[in-house]
Amino acid sequence: MTTAANAANGGLPTIGAVRVVVEPKIGLPTDPNDPGVAVDMFTDVSGLFVINNESGWYEGWIIREIRVPPVSDAKRPSGRALYGTMTREDYNANSEKGIGNNAIAGRFVTMDGKAPRLPAKTDVFPDNVGNTVPFPVSLGTFNASQQSDVHSYWEFNPNTNWVFPHFELPFTGGIPGTFAAGMVDKLSTVLGSSNTIPGSGPAGIQNNPLTYGDNPDNPRDPDRGLPLTPSEKATISAAQAEKRLRFIPSGLTEEVLTDVFIRTASFEPTVTAPGQRFFDAYAYEVSLVDRNADGVISFEEANIEGTSDGQSNRRLFLPLTAFNRYAMTRELNDGLLAPRFAPGQRGYVLAGDLMLVNPFAPASIARDADDR
């Protein structure tokens, strides 16, 4: 049975569109460069077959390639870099790597220090692929209908602008060599428990399933976020927000990746194995925001109107416009929140680049029944 894209409807090319619209709600920002904005995203696709078996699904992702941070001579007392910066020592180390790309603030970070190269049709996995350092925010999951069309709706706001735990990355099979090394089923071995219990990973805190697991009397609900609008705040208590979360805000994810690839002098310079650096960086960055030291960042701890580590939590969330491309993957239940074969393209079925609109265009009708 044919299952691939570009095979439905007599072999028409699979195509789609994603519309990104800002809701001008009272009390919320309307600038798409503000991470507090409330956004609706509509995905429509033609030419993807329904996934029938093993509860498979399609999943959309907006993807950011991380950028080189500026140099700061100020440091933490531990000698590590401040949020969103690299130290002078990091700069010097990056200058000597490749062509020195990772020493130029604002450029896409590359794994080899050479000029950035985004994924392309001409890539050949595993030897000839893009060299940037991407991470995605999930746009939710969906399946196709009978006529091979897909329609999905998702909301981007501070309750959803979160990213899978990057200690999963060595176990997706998408990093060259990891599948051959048998890594795809090793996460639970490394963790010593199931990956479904929220915690800060192999180098961090692992929690008791009885207190952090999916309790039948109090099921985990990662969609139960903080009230955002004034009207929601007047009627919904912040205390109802879920605390047992497996993911972290997008801005903090960029910090994790910056620790691994850019802060090679200021963050654990003696640890060179990328896998271990992922584990250590994840646990470290989570600890800076995790007030109750349970290895989990709750919605309340990351409240965009609150503070952590002496700074505004607004820094923890990247704006919508920071995500430069889109991909849709075909997923299986592998127990990971990460995209299939992340960070590579082997699970992609569709992709597209960001197109910004100026001036903004009216793009809705009538009125939603809930306004949530």
Added chain:
Amino acid sequence: MVIEPAATPDVKLDSGSSQLAGLFQTPQRKRHSREGRVSKRPRWWDLARKQRCILSSDTGLLQATSDISTFEDWGIGSPALLDCQFNGADSSAISALPSAQRQNQSRLEYIPRTQCAKAEFLVVLRSTLFSFSKLSCAFFQRNPSTNATNCEERFQGFQRTTNMYKDENPLQKIRVRWATTMLSALAVLTATPAFLSAQLQVPIVNDSEIRDRGDITSLPLPLKNRLIDLARRPHTYVPATAFSEADNPSRLVSYYLLDTEGFQPNVFTSKYRALTIRR
């Protein structure tokens, strides 16, 4: 970060070796007649297969020049059919071009599907008539493997082989033609529901229903065209409606046009096709 849409210089699509041709042209089979001549004409079941292909080619239509082979070459020519055949591609064929080669999309003009539907009907009608006529002639001749190109030739062949009309019996000739006409009429009756049935697979959406919909009408043209393309294709639902969640309408700030071209083909995009360009 602002990513500008790709530049759009001038191109013509080479339909002869293009994705379009791959989609909508059934390879012309060469077959040998009894006399050993190679015939370029397909057999009637080739035509039927081609019909299905055309009927499924409901997508956005592109008006452009082409040297694509015509149905005249196949003996049942129709200029309208040629347009329809070639135009059965959508904007994805253009967006599928590498950005460096994605040239002058604006010169490729969309035409309404309704113009094509009429030609599609002619395809079904003409080819079904052709097939039934062929069958009827074959019935009279009792030799379906003939290389005759139309009923008249078959009829003449019938005369030659049976020597039955040596005297040019007009009555008998009328009888045969009457039978052929009746069978052709039967073909019309058969073709019409078949055509309608095929159309039901593709709910016909008036472009204006999508283009003028409140949440779409003000969108940038490439996005609007893509949504129209999606609605023209077989679908269970048209593109989702965006509802307001505030007193003022939501505002489009960005969008993504999706295809399978920007990354290494994989097992999930296995029917990958290349599109070539004539410079």
